[in-house]
Amino acid sequence: MKVIVYTDGASRGNPGPAAIGGVILTEDMQVLEKFSEIIGQATNNQAEYQAVIEALNRAKKYKPDEVEIRTDSELIVRQISGQYKVNSETLKGLLDKINNLSSSFNKVKFVHVKREENSEADRLCNRALDLSEKKNTPVKGKFLATAIGKFDCAHFLRDYEGKCAKLHGHTYKVEVSVYGTSLNKGMLIDLVELKKSLKEVLQEFDHKYLNELDYFKEISPTAENLCILIAEKMNEKMPPNVRVEYVKVYESDDSFISYYPSLR
Numbered sequence: 001m002k003v004i005v006y007t008d009g010a011s012r013g014n015p016g017p018a019a020i021g022g023v024i025l026t027e028d029m030q031v032l033e034k035f036s037e038i039i040g041q042a043t044n045n046q047a048e049y050q051a052v053i054e055a056l057n058r059a060k061k062y063k064p065d066e067v068e069i070r071t072d073s074e075l076i077v078r079q080i081s082g083q084y085k086v087n088s089e090t091l092k093g094l095l096d097k098i099n100n101l102s103s104s105f106n107k108v109k110f111v112h113v114k115r116e117e118n119s120e121a122d123r124l125c126n127r128a129l130d131l132s133e134k135k136n137t138p139v140k141g142k143f144l145a146t147a148i149g150k151f152d153c154a155h156f157l158r159d160y161e162g163k164c165a166k167l168h169g170h171t172y173k174v175e176v177s178v179y180g181t182s183l184n185k186g187m188l189i190d191l192v193e194l195k196k197s198l199k200e201v202l203q204e205f206d207h208k209y210l211n212e213l214d215y216f217k218e219i220s221p222t223a224e225n226l227c228i229l230i231a232e233k234m235n236e237k238m239p240p241n242v243r244v245e246y247v248k249v250y251e252s253d254d255s256f257i258s259y260y261p262s263l264r
Helices: 044-062 074-080 089-102 115-135 191-203 223-237
Strands: 002-011 016-026 031-042 066-071 107-112 138-155 168-182 243-252 255-259
Touching (some): 002 031, 002 044, 002 115, 016 115, 031 044, 031 115, 031 168, 044 066, 044 074, 074 107, 138 191, 168 191, 223 243
Parallel strands (some): 002 066
Antiparallel strands (some): 002 016
């Protein structure tokens, strides 16, 4: 079985309020379903990538052998196929998701089509944006969502004369808070997904000798540098409208380091 999906993504402001739209069809062009969703703040390219991700996620339930994604963005097709290099870290993260989802099928093909051939996906995308504007999805102020995790590790501090210059162990508690000023389906971010992302990041350090990790081969694995690295890795996993507000690394119940990446 083969399914064909027309997708589109758009941002009003680039970056600005963004939405995705798409139509999933059988090979003989019978409509299986349509989707039209607001995704929060994003660029046009980020929205186009998100539309492809949504298309692949939805296509899985039909268990096709082949999926053909059709979009009027030639740039996106060339980037996904590897003809053009992707420089944006955010887009690289979205591209990884596309590649992972594509591996669920025997074959995935990406095809560039003319804008007029993609009119229904474009209409669905703009309908979501219009409805979002009417519902005043952007809000005054900002929302924060927070997740907490732990990991065990060993390390020593370079260029330091105290007792921590010797190899020792830690059980670190890590608190990450993310922020945004727009909602997607009434939520800033699914807290289950936020906790999952934090768990995945912390697994990279759990029961590891930090000084042997590439990131810490030249810089000291202090709580401050851990904060910076965790913030960078969490931002890579966040949707376009959500960014890290702060990271706290607790060395004990009553002492911790806080890092606010937006203040850099």
